[in-house]
Amino acid sequence: MTPLDGFDLVTPTTLDEALALLASDPAARPLAGGTDVMVQLEAGQLPPRRYVSLWGLRELRGIVEAPDAVTLGALTTYTDIRRSDTIAREYPLLARAAEETGGVATQNRGTIGGNIANASPAADTPPALLVYDAAVELRSSAGTRRVAYAGFHSGYKQMDMQPGEIITRVHLPRRSGWRDYYRKVGPRRAQAISKVCVAGSIAMDGPAVRDVRIALGSVAPTVVRAAAAEGALRGKRIDGESIAAARRALVHEIAPIDDLRSTAEYRLRVAANRVEEFLRG
Numbered sequence: 402m403t404p405l406d407g408f409d410l411v412t413p414t415t416l417d418e419a420l421a422l423l424a425s426d427p428a429a430r431p432l433a434g435g436t437d438v439m440v441q442l443e444a445g446q447l448p449p450r451r452y453v454s455l456w457g458l459r460e461l462r463g464i465v466e467a468p469d470a471v472t473l474g475a476l477t478t479y480t481d482i483r484r485s486d487t488i489a490r491e492y493p494l495l496a497r498a499a500e501e502t503g504g505v506a507t508q509n510r511g512t513i514g515g516n517i518a519n520a521s522p523a524a525d526t527p528p529a530l531l532v533y534d535a536a537v538e539l540r541s542s543a544g545t546r547r548v549a550y551a552g553f554h555s556g557y558k559q560m561d562m563q564p565g566e567i568i569t570r571v572h573l574p575r576r577s578g579w580r581d582y583y584r585k586v587g588p589r590r591a592q593a594i595s596k597v598c599v600a601g602s603i604a605m606d607g608p609a610v611r612d613v614r615i616a617l618g619s620v621a622p623t624v625v626r627a628a629a630a631e632g633a634l635r636g637k638r639i640d641g642e643s644i645a646a647a648r649r650a651l652v653h654e655i656a657p658i659d660d661l662r663s664t665a666e667y668r669l670r671v672a673a674n675r676v677e678e679f680l681r682g
């Protein structure tokens with residue numbers, strides 16, 4: 402038996418057809434670029450089942466600008482993100498995440514929808530999506546709904562998505578006046594899974610912090626927003642006292658583990674150091 406025995410691929414040409422196929426077989430799963438699914442199949446981690454390819458669906462492509470939001474189709478690849486002037490200008494954390502993801506082949510096939518739905522706490526776009534207050538649009542044959550990305554992942558590999566539903570779009574509210582920070586810490590500079598990933602964005606009101614957002618990957622069962630650390634900073638000046646308060650808050654709201662790539666202790670220390678680096682600008 403090879404890993405591809407039981408791999409049944411169907412290739413619809415419209416979104417409606419894809420949704421009907423998924424509705425007719427609760428065990429079926431969507432397939433986008435296949436950069437996670439193919440690796441998991443090869444490793445024998447997935448049961449035999451039908452995959453419904455989304456790759457040919459034009460409805461799921463494109464980056465669209467509107468006055469209140471920029472919307473990415475679920476099939477937007479890392480290469481699409483890297484080539485977008487809008488993303489480079491307004492959502493630099495997403496551009497950085499795309500640059501840091503795999504190599505060129507992975508960037509040409511891997512999609513933002515697949516990165517979200519694969520639900521890895523070490524994935525690179527989710528910290529940026531949390532900082533940008535992204536919303537995820539989901540569609541099934543029963544209809545469309547939109548959910549805040551914050552809270553979409555409720556536990557390790559758990560998410561607010563039902564069989565038959567697919568991610569169709571990711572909405573990013575328009576923004577200006579923020580200073581952004583992104584740092585992926587891995588075992589090497591390229592083609593690495595993160596040990597810790599920190600994304601941050603800060604807006605000042607004179608000398609005081611008007612608003613701040615900090616999100617981290619690889620430090621908990623899901624990517625997390627550091628709400629307590631943010632709370633310790635809002636309305637304050639950035640100085641030794643507020644930075645120390647943010648560091649103290651942070652270590653209580655992340656729960657890193659020891660694993661193959663790193664230790665919990667290293668992750669805690671590096672996460673706090675990177676947050677301090679972000680705040681000191």
Ligand SMILES: Cc1cc2nc3c(=O)[nH]c(=O)nc-3n(C[C@H](O)[C@H](O)[C@H](O)COP(=O)(O)OP(=O)(O)OC[C@H]3O[C@@H](n4cnc5c(N)ncnc54)[C@H](O)[C@@H]3O)c2cc1C
Nearest residue numbers: 433434435436437438503511512514515516518524525568
């Ligand atoms: C060599 C290599 C290096 C990599 N490096 C990185 C890295 O540095 N950082 C990183 O974050 N990831 C990395 N990855 C993982 C992977 O490339 C990304 O997670 C990618 O975004 C997955 O997208 P995909 O379209 O290939 O997903 P697929 O493999 O097609 O699907 C992944 C999962 O998402 C589901 N899915 C896909 N699209 C949808 C949708 N629209 N709606 C609902 N469910 C959907 C599938 O059913 C499946 O469960 C790497 C992978 C490889 C092979």
